[in-house]
Amino acid sequence: MTTVANMVGQKELRRLLTAAFTGGKVSHALLLIGPTGSGKKSWGRLLAKALLCHERTGAEACGECQSCRSFDRNNNPGYVSLKPDGTKLKTEQVKAVKRNFYLAGNAQVCLIEEAEKMTAEASSSLLKIFEEPPAGLTFILLVDEARRLPDTIVSRCQSYYLRPLAAKELAGLLERERGVSAEKAALLARISMGLPGHALALAADTTLDERIVEVKSLAYNLAVGRAPIYQLLGWADQLAQKEDLLPALELLAMIYRDGLMRNLCRSGDLVQPREQPLNWLEKIMPGDLEEAILLLNQVVHELETTNVNRRLLLEKTLILLQRRLT
Ligand SMILES: [Zn+2]
Numbered sequence: 484m485t486t487v488a489n490m491v492g493q494k495e496l497r498r499l500l501t502a503a504f505t506g507g508k509v510s511h512a513l514l515l516i517g518p519t520g521s522g523k524k525s526w527g528r529l530l531a532k533a534l535l536c537h538e539r540t541g542a543e544a545c546g547e548c549q550s551c552r553s554f555d556r557n558n559n560p561g562y563v564s565l566k567p568d569g570t571k572l573k574t575e576q577v578k579a580v581k582r583n584f585y586l587a588g589n590a591q592v593c594l595i596e597e598a599e600k601m602t603a604e605a606s607s608s609l610l611k612i613f614e615e616p617p618a619g620l621t622f623i624l625l626v627d628e629a630r631r632l633p634d635t636i637v638s639r640c641q642s643y644y645l646r647p648l649a650a651k652e653l654a655g656l657l658e659r660e661r662g663v664s665a666e667k668a669a670l671l672a673r674i675s676m677g678l679p680g681h682a683l684a685l686a687a688d689t690t691l692d693e694r695i696v697e698v699k700s701l702a703y704n705l706a707v708g709r710a711p712i713y714q715l716l717g718w719a720d721q722l723a724q725k726e727d728l729l730p731a732l733e734l735l736a737m738i739y740r741d742g743l744m745r746n747l748c749r750s751g752d753l754v755q756p757r758e759q760p761l762n763w764l765e766k767i768m769p770g771d772l773e774e775a776i777l778l779l780n781q782v783v784h785e786l787e788t789t790n791v792n793r794r795l796l797l798e799k800t801l802i803l804l805q806r807r808l809t
Contacts, residue, residue: 484555487529487543491656491679492648496526497542499643504533504542510641511616513623514598514632517645520680523625524596526645531592534621535561563593567600574604581612581620590619598624599631606633613639647677661686670695673737674730685730698731702738705801706808707763715805719797728793729783736779738764739808743772771807778803 487497503509513530515523529544532554536544544551553559563583565576572595580593595601601609609622613636629637648656653672656679657663663671663686675681685691701718704710710718725731742764764772782800785791 484546485525485529486546487533487541490522490525490529492652493522493526493645496643496645500530500542503641504539509534509621511621512613512640513621514629514637514640514642515623515625515645516627516629516642518627518647518678520675520678520682520684521645521647522679523645524594526643527594527596527623527625530623531562531594531621532559534592535559535590560587561589561591563591565593565595567597570600572597572601572605574602574608577601577605577608577612581617584617584620590621592621592623595622595624598626598636599628601632606636610635610639648672648679650677653677653679653682657682657686670734670737674733676733681730694727694731695734698734699738702735703763705805706767708805709809710805712802715801716798719801720794722797722801723794729786732779732783732786736776736783739767739772739775739779742767743769743776746772767808774807775804778807 487500490497515527517523530542532544532551533539533542535550535554537548537550538545544554546555550559550561554562563580565572565580568576580591584591610633612620612622624632624636624640626632629642650669650672653675654665654668657668657671658665661683668686671682671685675685688694701722704718722728722731745765746767746769778800782796785796786793
């Protein structure tokens with residue numbers, strides 16, 4: 484059973500929540516902030532379960548009472564989950580929560596996923612509830628970034644942040660819960676940038692091994708292939724169409740980072756090289772690998788933060804990478 488105590492990582496979050504629950508300082512409006520895949524929903528559900536539990540200890544639900552048992556069966560009458568209806572979370576959805584709360588006459592917790600998708604009207608309906616919070620009704624809002632919600636909402640919530648997990652914590656989780664091999668778990672933890680949701684989705688992806696092989700062969704071809712320009716443009720086009728472009732670029736950067744580490748360890752004799760060195764990576768100058776990694780990091784950042792033309796950016800990137808690495 485998942486509990487606050489056995490959730491991986493998030494030490495600070497656990498400490499703050501436990502303090503708030505123990506000190507009786509849990510607000511009627513909680514805001515969980517963290518990137519997609521960081522575990523907001525799992526934490527939100529744990530908090531909802533604790534708030535509804537009859538015998539909780541600190542932030543931890545007892546797991547045994549009638550409320551906890553019905554929560555685990557997904558039919559706790561006090562638990563309401565709101566998701567966008569289509570692309571928007573509408574005011575009627577918010578109003579219905581309050582109406583049903585009065586009708587039901589028992590404590591309720593409403594989890595609002597993707598709270599940034601509330602329409603302006605929905606936000607102001609929620610704000611009205613926050614201004615005169617009915618005793619026994621608690622809201623837990625989930626959002627990627629606080630700035631995507633109106634300040635008036637954020638300022639009335641108790642905010643908690645979810646941080647990416649350390650690679651080691653996440654790899655451990657994948658090994659334990661998904662039976663992933665240690666080597667693959669370490670790789671997935673790094674590609675998914677510490678986000679358990681992404682890592683678990685990747686672990687469940689049956690085409691993953693194939694995709695890793697693809698990226699590895701691209702890494703190799705760029706470094707030694709001397710591919711003609713039309714071929715580079717073809718690869719850029721294929722990459723641009725990938726849904727998992729960002730993890731693929733992360734993996735590409737990681738392969739070169741491994742090469743850099745091998746190079747540095749070998750030249751400094753600090754660490755014994757691994758048993759099977761990738762010879763082609765070791766032939767690249769450390770400075771060139773470093774440049775390639777920097778470039779890939781910049782590209783990932785640009786793709787995440789702007790609406791840049793993916794294909795054009797990738798064409799330029801692959802040309803630069805090949806020039807740098809060969
Ligand atoms: Zn309980």
